[in-house]
Amino acid sequence: MTVMEQRDAYRPTPPPAWQPRTDPAPLLPDAEPFRVLGTDAAAKADARLLHQLYAEVVRGRRYNAQATALTKQGRLAVYPSSTGQEACEVAAALVLEERDWLFPSYRDTLAAVARGLDPVQALTLLRGDWHTGYDPREHRVAPLCTPLATQLPHAVGLAHAARLKGDDVVALAMVGDGGTSEGDFHEALNFAAVWQAPVVFLVQNNGFAISVPLDKQTAAPSLAHKAVGYGMPGRLVDGNDAAAVHEVLADAVRHAREGGGPTLVEAITYRMEAHTNADDATRYRVDAEVDAWRDHDPVLLLERELTERGLLDEEGIRAVRDDAEKMAADLRERMNQDPVLDPMDLFRDVYAEQTTQLREQAAQLRAELDAEADGADR
Amino acid sequence: MTTVAAKPATMAQAFGRALRDAMAADPSVHVLGEDVGTLGGVFRVTDGLAKEFGDARCTDTPLAEAGILGTAVGMAMYGLRPVVEMQFDAFAYPGFEQLISHVAKMRNRTRGAMPMPLTVRVPYGGGIGGVEHHSDSSEAYYMATPGLHVVTPATVADAYGLMRAAIASDDPVVVLEPKRLYWSKDTWNPEHPTDVEPIGRAVVRRPGSSATLITYGPSVPVCMEAAEAARAEGWDLEVIDLRSLVPFDDETVGASVRRTGRAVVVHESGGFGGPGGEIAARVTERCFHHLEAPVLRVAGFDIPYPPPMLERHHLPGVDRILDAVARLQWEAGS
Ligand SMILES: Cc1ncc(C[n+]2csc(CCOP(=O)(O)OP(=O)(O)O)c2C)c(N)n1
Numbered sequence: 001m002t003v004m005e006q007r008d009a010y011r012p013t014p015p016p017a018w019q020p021r022t023d024p025a026p027l028l029p030d031a032e033p034f035r036v037l038g039t040d041a042a043a044k045a046d047a048r049l050l051h052q053l054y055a056e057v058v059r060g061r062r063y064n065a066q067a068t069a070l071t072k073q074g075r076l077a078v079y080p081s082s083t084g085q086e087a088c089e090v091a092a093a094l095v096l097e098e099r100d101w102l103f104p105s106y107r108d109t110l111a112a113v114a115r116g117l118d119p120v121q122a123l124t125l126l127r128g129d130w131h132t133g134y135d136p137r138e139h140r141v142a143p144l145c146t147p148l149a150t151q152l153p154h155a156v157g158l159a160h161a162a163r164l165k166g167d168d169v170v171a172l173a174m175v176g177d178g179g180t181s182e183g184d185f186h187e188a189l190n191f192a193a194v195w196q197a198p199v200v201f202l203v204q205n206n207g208f209a210i211s212v213p214l215d216k217q218t219a220a221p222s223l224a225h226k227a228v229g230y231g232m233p234g235r236l237v238d239g240n241d242a243a244a245v246h247e248v249l250a251d252a253v254r255h256a257r258e259g260g261g262p263t264l265v266e267a268i269t270y271r272m273e274a275h276t277n278a279d280d281a282t283r284y285r286v287d288a289e290v291d292a293w294r295d296h297d298p299v300l301l302l303e304r305e306l307t308e309r310g311l312l313d314e315e316g317i318r319a320v321r322d323d324a325e326k327m328a329a330d331l332r333e334r335m336n337q338d339p340v341l342d343p344m345d346l347f348r349d350v351y352a353e354q355t356t357q358l359r360e361q362a363a364q365l366r367a368e369l370d371a372e373a374d375g376a377d378r
Numbered sequence: 379m380t381t382v383a384a385k386p387a388t389m390a391q392a393f394g395r396a397l398r399d400a401m402a403a404d405p406s407v408h409v410l411g412e413d414v415g416t417l418g419g420v421f422r423v424t425d426g427l428a429k430e431f432g433d434a435r436c437t438d439t440p441l442a443e444a445g446i447l448g449t450a451v452g453m454a455m456y457g458l459r460p461v462v463e464m465q466f467d468a469f470a471y472p473g474f475e476q477l478i479s480h481v482a483k484m485r486n487r488t489r490g491a492m493p494m495p496l497t498v499r500v501p502y503g504g505g506i507g508g509v510e511h512h513s514d515s516s517e518a519y520y521m522a523t524p525g526l527h528v529v530t531p532a533t534v535a536d537a538y539g540l541m542r543a544a545i546a547s548d549d550p551v552v553v554l555e556p557k558r559l560y561w562s563k564d565t566w567n568p569e570h571p572t573d574v575e576p577i578g579r580a581v582v583r584r585p586g587s588s589a590t591l592i593t594y595g596p597s598v599p600v601c602m603e604a605a606e607a608a609r610a611e612g613w614d615l616e617v618i619d620l621r622s623l624v625p626f627d628d629e630t631v632g633a634s635v636r637r638t639g640r641a642v643v644v645h646e647s648g649g650f651g652g653p654g655g656e657i658a659a660r661v662t663e664r665c666f667h668h669l670e671a672p673v674l675r676v677a678g679f680d681i682p683y684p685p686p687m688l689e690r691h692h693l694p695g696v697d698r699i700l701d702a703v704a705r706l707q708w709e710a711g712s
Binding site for chain 1: 412418468680682685691698
C-alpha cells in the first residue's frame with residue numbers, strides 16, 4: 001500500500017511519546033503582584049521584621065542620596081542609584097542566612113551593604129580605586145557585576161557545587177528587566193531548572209533598561225511568566241512593598257533549601273532617578289510617570305503601615321532617621337579621604353605567579369615612578 | 379562662489395552625521411542597538427536618527443548583543459545593510475559567537491553567494507575614567523578574525539569618511555570608535571560631508587626624517603604630542619595614523635620606515651599578543667635591510683584594564699614614547 005492509498009485512513013494523532021513534562025499551572029505567577037502592606041496580611045506580619053525592614057529601607061534611601069551627592073563632588077566616578085528600589089535591595093539581603101550567597105548586579109550596592117558589607121568597600125568599584133573592594137568569600141557576596149546577566153550562571157554553578165558538597169546553601173541572584181533579554185539569563189535559568197539548583201532569581205523590573213521601556217524588551221505577559229518555560233515557578237511581587245518582597249523571597253529560599261529547585265521572582269518597582277548620574281532621563285520619560293510612583297514609595301508604605309498599627313511614632317521615626325544620618329555622615333567623611341593607591345598594585349594578582357613579562361613591566365613602572373618622585377623632590 | 383564658514387564638529391557628531399547621510403542615501407541602511415533610538419545612544423552618536431527615519435530604521439533592540447548581531451546577520455541575508463551598535467567595548471563579547479562564526483565567515487562559507495554588508499560600531503579604549511568593563515581595547519580580537527575589516531579613525535574627518543566607507547562596504551567592517559576622542563574637534567564642516575575615505579589607507583599625520591611612530595585611534599594625538607616634544611631632543615619624528623588595521627597599509631608604513639630606518643609602534647591595548655607584534659613583524663620582514671634598530675613597541679601593560687584612578691599609569695603617554703625613541707639609538711651588540 002502506498003502513502004497515497006493510505007490517505008483516507010489517515011487520522012492525525014499526537015506523537016506516541018508525547019506527554020507534558022510538568023504541569024504548567026502551579027508554575028504560573030499570580031495575575032496580580034503579591035502585596036502585604038496595606039492589606040489584611042500585614043496584621044500577621046512579624047512586627048520586629050517590619051521594623052527591621054523599615055530601618056534598613058530608610059538607611060538605604062539615605063545611602064543612595066549620599067552616594068549620589070558624592071558623584072556631584074567627584075568622589076565617585078559614577079553611581080547607579082537604587083532610589084525607589086530599596087525594598088528589593090534590603091529584602092534580598094535580609095532573607096539570606098549567613099552561609100548563603102548573594103550575586104548582585106552593578107546597581108545593587110545597597111543589597112551588599114544591607115548584607116553587612118562596609119559601605120566604603122562596597123563603593124570601591126564606583127569610586128574607581130579598584131574593581132571589587134571586598135573579599136567575596138568574607139560576606140558571601142559575589143563582585144558587583146557590570147556585564148549584564150553574566151553573574152546568573154555563576155550563581156547557578158555555586159549553588160550546584162554547594163549541593164554536590166552536601167551544604168544547604170542557597171544563592172540569590174539579582175538582575176534587571178533589561179538583563180532578562182541576554183542569553184546568559186536564559187542559560188542560567190535552564191541550567192538551574194535542569195539541575196534543580198538551589199537558586200533564587202530576583203528580577204527588579206524598574207521599568208527601563210537605560211532608556212528602553214519594558215514593552216520593547218519583552219512581549220511576555222510578565223517577566224515572571226518566563227519561568228514556566230524552564231519548568232520553575234514564577235512569582236510576581238510588588239517590589240516597593242518590603243514585607244511582600246521579603247515573604248516571597250523567603251518562600252523561594254526555603255523551597256530551594258529544601259531541594260525544591262529554583263524560583264524566578266519578578267518584583268515590580270520603579271527607578272526614581274536617572275540610570276546613573278551620567279544619564280538624562282528626560283529624553284525618554286515624563287515627570288508625570290515618575291510622580292505617579294511617589295505615593296507608592298517603599299519608605300512611605302512601611303511608615304504608613306507601622307504608624308497605623310501603632311508600631312511606630314514620631315520618636316521612632318526620628319530614631320531611625322538619626323541612625324541613617326549617622327551612617328551617611330560616616331560614609332561622607334570616609335569617602336572624602338583620598339584613597340591611598342599604589343600604582344604597583346597594577347601588577348599584583350593578575351596571576352597567582354607573576355609572569356616574566358609582568359615583572360619586566362613592573363620594573364619599568366617602578367623606574368618611572370622613581371623618576372617622577374625625583375623630579376618632584378627637586 | 380559661496381563659502382561656508384567651517385563649524386567645528388565633534389567626532390561623535392561626525393559619526394552620527396555619517397550614519398544619517400548613509401541612511402538618507404540608501405533605504406536599506408538600518409541602525410540597531412541598545413538605546414540607539416529615543417536616547418540617541420549613550421554617547422548620542424545616533425541622536426535624531428529615530429526621529430528622522432522612524433524606529434523601524436533606527437531600532438531600540440532588546441538588551442542582547444548576540445541577538446543584535448545574530449538578527450543583523452539575517453537582515454543582511456535578506457538584503458539590508460545593518461549598522462549595529464555595541465554599547466561599550468566589553469559588552470560586545472556576548473556577541474562574539476555571531477561575529478566570529480557567522481558575520482566574519484558567511485561570504486567564505488557560501489563561496490561568495492552571501493556577503494555580509496554589516497557595520498559593527500564599537501566604542502573602545504580607555505582614558506575616560508570609566509569603571510570596569512568600560513575601557514577595553516579589543517582590536518586584537520577583531521584583527522585575529524579573518525573576514526572582518528577593522529578601522530579606527532583618529533580625526534573628525536576620518537570618523538565621517540571611514541564610517542561612510544564601512545557602511546558602503548559589501549563586507550563586514552568593525553568600526554572601533556575611540557571614545558576618548560568622541561568630544562574632540564577639528565575644523566570640519568558638518569553641513570558639507572567630507573569625502574568617503576577608502577578603507578585600507580594609512581596617512582602620514584606629520585612628516586619627519588629620524589624615526590617613524592606607527593599608531594592609530596586614541597594614541598594618534600599622544601604620538602603627535604610626543605613628536606612635538608621630541609624636537610627638543612633633536613628628533614624629527616614621522617607619525618603614521620594607520621586608520622585601518624585590516625587591511626593593513628604595508629606600502630605607506632614600509633615607505634616611511636625605509637626612509638627613516640627606525641620605528642616605534644604605539645597603542646594602548648596590551649603589547650603581548652597585541653596589534654604591535656604583528657605590525658613590528660611585518661615592518662621587519664619588509665624593511666629589514668633599512669632598519670637601524672629593532673622595531674619597538676610602546677603599549678599598555680599586559681594586565682586587565684585598571685580602575686580609573688590608576689589608568690594613567692597604564693596608558694602609554696608621551697614620556698614612555700620618548701623613552702622608546704631614545705632606545706632607537708641602538709647599536710649592534712648593545
Ligand atoms: C552585556 C552588557 N550589555 C550592555 C551593557 C550596558 N548597560 C549597562 S546598564 C544597562 C541597562 C540595564 O537595564 P536593566 O537590566 O533593566 O537594569 P537596571 O539598570 O534597570 O537596573 C545597559 C544596556 C552592560 N552593562 N552589559
